[in-house]
Amino acid sequence: GKLGCHDGSYLGKDRTETLAIKAALGGASKRVAVPAIKGAIGHPIGASGAIAAACAALAVRDRRVPRTLNLESRDPECDLDHVTHGSQDTLSGPVMVNASGLGGLNASLVVGPLEA
Numbered sequence: 001g002k003l004g005c006h007d008g009s010y011l012g013k014d015r016t017e018t019l020a021i022k023a024a025l026g027g028a029s030k031r032v033a034v035p036a037i038k039g040a041i042g043h044p045i046g047a048s049g050a051i052a053a054a055c056a057a058l059a060v061r062d063r064r065v066p067r068t069l070n071l072e073s074r075d076p077e078c079d080l081d082h083v084t085h086g087s088q089d090t091l092s093g094p095v096m097v098n099a100s101g102l103g104g105l106n107a108s109l110v111v112g113p114l115e116a
Contacts, residue, residue, distance in 0.1 A: 017098065018078045033091075035083040039070035049099035049107065056095040056111040063091045 022029045037055050044051055059066060065088040074082070094112035 013100070014075065015077050017100075018080060021080060029080060032081065033065045033083050033088060034080040035066050035068045036071070037066070037068075039068055046101075049097070049101075049109075052097045052099060053109055053111065056097045056109070059091055060095055060111050060113050064089055065091050 021032075021034065025032060037052060038048070041051065055066065065083055067087045068082045068084050071082055071084050094110050097109045097111070098106070099108075100106045
């Protein structure tokens with residue numbers, strides 16, 4: 001599976017998101033790819049969720065987990081698989097995207113393949 005994180009590169013928020021993913025997925029969190037797109041595109045503020053959703057749809061269509069760009073030094077507490085060494089051609093099934101905004105707005109979207 002794949003889970004697209006919000007990835008704002010804010011120490012407290014990244015740690016909180018890591019803890020939330022671990023709480024939601026338990027031991028499975030170690031087997032889920034958690035790439036981030038903002039290292040490649042910057043932070044588009046209000047468009048973040050829409051762009052992340054489009055990237056998730058492309059990942060499902062292409063069955064490919066995108067690589068996280070520009071992640072050079074990791075916080076040891078953010079110890080999930082952030083796909084830093086090339087894309088993965090192993091995607092099957094749905095993708096979940098997390099987005100959060102100012103004021104405590106949070107949303108998750110699950111995108112899956114169309115069944116013929």
